[in-house]
Amino acid sequence: MDIVCISSVDWEPLWTRKQQIMSRLPKTHRILYVEPPISFLSPFKDPGVAFKGEMARTGLRNLNDNIWLLSPPVVLPFGSRFPGINLLNQRKIARSVRAAMRQLGFQSSILWTYLHTSCHLLGQLNEVMRVYDCVDEHSAYAGFNPRLVKAMERQLLQGCDMVFCTARGLYESKQPYSERIFLSPNAADIEHFRSADEAQTPIADELQHLPGPILGFVGAIKEWIDLDLILYASRSIKQGSVVMVGPVGANIDISRLEKQKNIHFLGHRDRQLLPRYLKGFDVCLNPFRENELTATVSPLKFYEYLASGRPIASVPMPEIMDFRDLVEFGQGPEGFIAAIHRALKDSPEKKEARLQKAQENSWESRAQFMIDTIEGYYKAQIR
Numbered sequence: 001m002d003i004v005c006i007s008s009v010d011w012e013p014l015w016t017r018k019q020q021i022m023s024r025l026p027k028t029h030r031i032l033y034v035e036p037p038i039s040f041l042s043p044f045k046d047p048g049v050a051f052k053g054e055m056a057r058t059g060l061r062n063l064n065d066n067i068w069l070l071s072p073p074v075v076l077p078f079g080s081r082f083p084g085i086n087l088l089n090q091r092k093i094a095r096s097v098r099a100a101m102r103q104l105g106f107q108s109s110i111l112w113t114y115l116h117t118s119c120h121l122l123g124q125l126n127e128v129m130r131v132y133d134c135v136d137e138h139s140a141y142a143g144f145n146p147r148l149v150k151a152m153e154r155q156l157l158q159g160c161d162m163v164f165c166t167a168r169g170l171y172e173s174k175q176p177y178s179e180r181i182f183l184s185p186n187a188a189d190i191e192h193f194r195s196a197d198e199a200q201t202p203i204a205d206e207l208q209h210l211p212g213p214i215l216g217f218v219g220a221i222k223e224w225i226d227l228d229l230i231l232y233a234s235r236s237i238k239q240g241s242v243v244m245v246g247p248v249g250a251n252i253d254i255s256r257l258e259k260q261k262n263i264h265f266l267g268h269r270d271r272q273l274l275p276r277y278l279k280g281f282d283v284c285l286n287p288f289r290e291n292e293l294t295a296t297v298s299p300l301k302f303y304e305y306l307a308s309g310r311p312i313a314s315v316p317m318p319e320i321m322d323f324r325d326l327v328e329f330g331q332g333p334e335g336f337i338a339a340i341h342r343a344l345k346d347s348p349e350k351k352e353a354r355l356q357k358a359q360e361n362s363w364e365s366r367a368q369f370m371i372d373t374i375e376g377y378y379k380a381q382i383r
Helices: 017-022 051-058 083-104 116-120 146-159 168-177 190-197 227-236 271-280 300-308 318-323 332-343 348-358 363-382
Strands: 002-006 031-034 067-070 109-113 129-134 162-165 181-183 214-218 241-245 263-267 283-286 312-314
Touching (some): 002 017, 017 129, 129 363, 162 363, 214 271, 227 241, 227 332, 271 300, 283 300
Parallel strands (some): 002 031, 109 129, 162 181
16 A cells, blocks of 8 residues: 655654654555645744645655655644644645655555644545554644644544554553554664664764763754753763764753863764764763653654664653663762763673663564554455
């Protein structure tokens, strides 16, 4: 069957679960990857997204033999605050997606969504099956109407044939509204990130002359990252360096941290180069804020750290506490610093155990489980 994926992130530049799964599904499935729209107000909040208005006018873009990308038209703002606006937006998106489906000759399609707003898209694409891959507690995001978002998501859950959740907290909260719901945590590109442990992989040039130990973070720097914790770590380990690799969110203020001489914001780096940075880290940091949103997150970067074999210092998060024998956890500023110091004393045995555990958490295994579950259900329905 063909797949229409309603994603919450663009295909580039930052790869997340959406691209990892879609790129690993069997090539017999043609995929239309629909990037998230912007509203008329989006460029005023973040000028960096203004290009998406032009992308919407370019139409379909062919990525490879089985994946096409589509940027939907610009929509009205406040779709997650007022249901009437979301209904209008989804009708507009549906017209754009239907035109792309006709152009590609899509027939029996799966609607595979990552967005709660898709509750008003159900039934508009003549889909034969509906799948919701739930990766976040959307109602916890700033700027949304929590009560409305929960209601929209319940409608989506009840309207989908199948639901996957990345974390136990998400699974438990969504289970009452879905008859077929499965736990499918995040994972890593094992082969790619394991290259951080290979002798022939060079350390990134930017790290070569930084004083050690180097405490490193890789990922998007957004509201769920505890920058106060990063600042505390930099002041506690004055002889070392803190390196932040990843784009900084439009509304994130890093001015206090930039004044700290041993904190280095390197910006976005191509994912192919990330193992070079990880290889130069003495400790990988997982500094999430402790709140409703992160309590139900399966942190993707954690699995990438795991696959690199590097020592990890993390705040406690429900979804990764099963890895306590392989990772150093610490709560609060002092606890986090203590975890870093323990990680700096890592052993070869612990490193090998992390590499072994990472093998059980590959994107290949996740994608295979999900498509097998979907196809098994579909075949049972058409018998």
